Amino acid sequence: MWIYDNEIASIAGSFADGDIVLVHDFDGYPLGRGFINRHSKIRIRLMTRNAAQEIDRDFIRMRVQNAWNYRKKTVDTGSCRLIFGEADFLPGIVIDKFSDVLVVESLALGIDRLKETIVEALKEVLAEDGVIIRGVYERSDAKVREQEGMERCKGFLGEPFDTNVLIEENGVKYMVDVVNGQKTGFFLDQKYNRQSIRRLCPGARVLDCFTHTGSFALNAGAAGAAEVLGVDASQTGVEQAELNARLNGLEDRVKFVCRDVFELLPELEEKGETFDLVILDPPAFTKSRSSVKNAVKGYREINLRAMKLVKDGGFLATCSCSHFMTYELFTQTIRQAAQNVHKRLRQVEFRTQAPDHPILWAADESYYLKFYIFQVCDEK
CATH class of the missing domain: 3.30.750.80 (RNA methyltransferase domain (HRMD) like)
Known part of the structure; x- marks a missing residue:
């Protein structure tokens, strides 16, 4: 779907950036039609493989x-x-x-x-x-x-x-601020992943890290969790999460705090706190190949800390939304974290983004979300 600037041998004809152009391979075979932009490293984005198709x-x-x-x-x-x-x-x-x-x-x-x-x-x-x-x-x-x-x-x-738009997902109500919310206002890609943690929640003590506007935390509360703590570094996000808790009548059991997760997790460990379920839904720690190494350190650190907070036999839900943090690298990072804290992981399930964010096998960048649920056990 993408043709990069260094993949083009020659350009013929007149056009303006943004125009639809016809693309041929090295021996003249038509590859399709797409729009060109000389300001971008992705020089052409194909819209059709049919060279005769009008983009109308x-x-x-x-x-x-x-x-x-x-x-x-x-x-x-x-x-x-x-x-x-x-x-x-x-x-x-x-x-x-x-x-x-x-x-x-x-x-x-x-x-x-x-x-x-x-x-x-x-x-x-x-x-x-x-x-x-x-x-x-x-x-x-x-x-x-x-x-x-x-x-x-x-x-x-x-x-x-x-x-301010009221939506309902998995039976949970949210107020979505499409003007000031992150990205388009709400993360729809985790819809069915949020639903998947519900069976682990009845009677549980739950910690939801990087809660954003409280979506995983509220699903846990709606599923019957005894106590839920949601953590996010954004005060705006926390206030929105608290509003969402009130919308669902869950404010008595689902609480939120504005803290840096990297600072809070060691504090909870030092206090001897433990949870039946810990959820990690961080923002993308890397948006380029050049910063993957530092991202791996971040993912390893939060997963390591989270595993220490999970009760023996409890559960960890952990994910990465970075395309550059590949499935193989993410899996390896979690394995290293478990080894470092002497925990045994039993995989409950592996999931990706919801089907309304389809993964196109011809476009690797469309596959970005990796989501694991593990049972965490002490080595004995």
């Missing part, structure tokens, strides 16, 4: 319809990712649906020119199934836009609306 409104409508049809068959569509860039063959754009609101993140110049056409086609396709969208907000404020020679931006696409 009908083409966009077809791509959008296919994406919606796929989600209707694979996920709860109340709130879900409708468009996942390359994995839906619309490279460089992400569109999330939170109840009746769409949030758009456009990250490439060529797709940015098409975003309004994509949004309108999506609204039409949804309306045909009786799903009416009341507002669209753009969150194209990621730093990666600067690598495309584009300015970061955010704001309404169309008429203004109330941007």
